[in-house]
Amino acid sequence: xxxxxxxxxxxxxxxxxxxxxxxxxxxxxxxxxxxxxxxxxxxxxxxxxxxxxxxxxxxxxxxxxxxxxxxxxxxxxxxxxxxxxxxxxxxxxxxxxxxxxxxxxxxxxxxxxxxxxxxxxxxxxxxxxxxxxxxxxxxxxxxxxxxxxxxxxxxxxxxxxxxxxxxxxxxxxxxxxxxxxxxxxxxxxxxxxxxxxxxxxxxxxxxxxxxxxxxxxxxxxxxxxxxxxxxxxxxxxxxxxxxxxxxxxxxxxxxxxxxxxxxxxxxxxxxxxxxxxxxxxxxxxxxxxxxxxxxxxxxxxxxxxxxxxxxxxxxxxxxxxxxxxxxxxxxxxxxxxxxxxxxxxxxxxxxxxxxxxxxxxxxxxxxxxxxxxxxxxxxxxx
Numbered sequence: 117x118x119x120x121x122x123x124x125x126x127x128x129x130x131x132x133x134x135x136x137x138x139x140x141x142x143x144x145x146x147x148x149x150x151x152x153x154x155x156x157x158x159x160x161x162x163x164x165x166x167x168x169x170x171x172x173x174x175x176x177x178x179x180x181x182x183x184x185x186x187x188x189x190x191x192x193x194x195x196x197x198x199x200x201x202x203x204x205x206x207x208x209x210x211x212x213x214x215x216x217x218x219x220x221x222x223x224x225x226x227x228x229x230x231x232x233x234x235x236x237x238x239x240x241x242x243x244x245x246x247x248x249x250x251x252x253x254x255x256x257x258x259x260x261x262x263x264x265x266x267x268x269x270x271x272x273x274x275x276x277x278x279x280x281x282x283x284x285x286x287x288x289x290x291x292x293x294x295x296x297x298x299x300x301x302x303x304x305x306x307x308x309x310x311x312x313x314x315x316x317x318x319x320x321x322x323x324x325x326x327x328x329x330x331x332x333x334x335x336x337x338x339x340x341x342x343x344x345x346x347x348x349x350x351x352x353x354x355x356x357x358x359x360x361x362x363x364x365x366x367x368x369x370x371x372x373x374x375x376x377x378x379x380x381x382x383x384x385x386x387x388x389x390x391x392x393x394x395x396x397x398x399x400x401x402x403x404x405x406x407x408x409x410x411x412x413x414x415x416x417x418x419x420x421x422x423x424x425x426x427x428x429x430x431x432x433x434x435x436x437x438x439x440x441x442x443x444x445x446x447x448x449x450x451x452x453x454x455x456x457x458x459x460x461x462x463x464x465x466x467x468x469x470x471x472x473x474x475x476x477x478x479x480x481x482x483x484x485x486x487x488x489x490x491x492x493x494x495x496x497x498x
Contacts, residue, residue, distance in 0.1 A: 124246050128216050132208040140204025144197035151193045220248040224255060236263040281461050283333075289400045290329045296370050297322045321363065328393055347472045349389035349496065354382055357390070364396065365416060368403045374410050379417040386420055388494045394469045395492065398477075401462040402429045402488045409433030409486065420494070424475060427490040435481035444479060466490070 123131065220243070227240050236259055242252040301318050304310030310318075358380055369376050382388075406414050410431035417428045436444060445467040463479065466488070470477040474493030481487065 125216060125248065128246070129208075129212050132212050133205065136204040136208035136211075137201065140200040140202075140207075141197075144200030147196040147200065148193045151189050151196065216244070216246065216248065219243060220252050223252060227255060227259065231259070231262070236266065278461075278464075287329070287333075289397075289404055290325060292404065293325055293364075293368065293400065294322060294329075296367055297325070300367065300370055317363075321367065324360075328396065345394075345469070345472065347391050347394060347469075349391045349473070349494075352388045352390045352392065354384045354386060354388065357388065357392075358382065361399070365399065365403060368400070369407065369414070372407060373412075374407055375413040377413055377415040379415065381419055382425075383420070386494075388425070389496045390425075390492070390494060391473060394473055398466050398469050398490055398492075401466050402490070405462045406431040406433070406486065406488070423493055423495045425490075425492045425494045427492070429488040429490075430482075431485045433485045435486045436479055441479060441481070445477065 223240050227238065230236070230238050238259075240252050240256045240259070242249040242256075297318055301310075301315060301322075304315060304318070361380070362378055365376055365378075403414065403416075406429060410433045413432055415428075415430040417430070419426045440463075444463045446464055463477075467477040470490055470492060475491035477491070478489045479487065480489070
């Protein structure tokens with residue numbers, strides 16, 4: 117019966133019907149003939165004379181009861197023939213159902229119920245090449261398409277979640293810096309310890325940070341994927357870069373008891389291609405994170421190693437936990453912290469932005485505490 121599975125539904129139904137009708141009709145004819153013989157034997161008497169058989173038809177002398185019996189047999193002949201034909205059609209339908217209809221329809225119903233229950237983790241196999249088999253193939257393709265679409269929407273939702281968290285995280289850092297700068301100005305003016313030039317310099321820093329925040333808001337509002345944040349390296353002046361970096365970091369630790377140690381060795385002959393928005397975003401995340409754990413000091417060391425700016429930031433805190441070293445550079449990792457102000461995005465953003473700038477980001481522990489290492493490509497690249 118395997119060849120039936122390979123046929124189309126119409127051909128299979130026609131072939132099975134014809135075969136069963138032929139078999140049923142043959143059986144009906146045999147029965148019809150057999151009952152006819154029985155009816156004929158009732159009308160014939162056999163005599164034997166001188167070793168010779170003599171057949172005598174006794175129809176004219178047949179009793180009324182015998183005539184009725186003959187009529188019943190004739191009726192049974194017709195009924196039996198019709199019965200065989202009907203049974204053959206029923207048998208053909210049963211075989212057709214079990215061989216061509218039952219399995220694919222059950223598979224489709226099971227699949228439809230699973231989809232209705234939001235379960236797409238299944239597959240439908242086509243066991244024939246007929247119309248229902250092709251329908252099963254189309255249904256399976258539809259399931260795969262739905263699954264990919266849902267996975268895509270889930271990824272978009274997760275990416276939007278990461279993007280919102282990163283935006284909130286960076287916005288909080290920027291506001292922290294701005295509050296620190298404003299506090300410095302207020303304290304300097306009220307105490308009279310800052311002259312006009314120093315106040316203007318701090319205001320200049322406030323203006324730069326506001327512009328950087330505005331640019332960051334514009335970028336984050338226009339993208340749907342955190343990895344789509346553009347990286348636009350430009351040549352930077354070494355002296356200006358070193359001076360701005362030191363004043364920026366000093367401002368971050370201004371209202372703390374933590375001492376910042378600078379060890380920056382960059383030759384003024386070096387040509388740096390740097391996206392300063394990305395660079396300062398990395399600096400802010402690492403320094404503000406280190407301030408949460410450092411006991412007395414943070415050491416910032418910068419060297420140029422071939423085509424990379426190598427920056428290491430070391431604090432004297434308790435160091436990273438094993439869990440953070442293993443998972444900390446992924447999104448939303450908080451090492452069991454319950455603080456709602458901490459999004460678990462800082463190290464993830466550092467890694468992402470370093471990679472966007474053609475580099476890498478690593479964390480580890482040593483005898484002093486936690487060590488953050490940043491590698492940024494400072495040569496012109498696409």
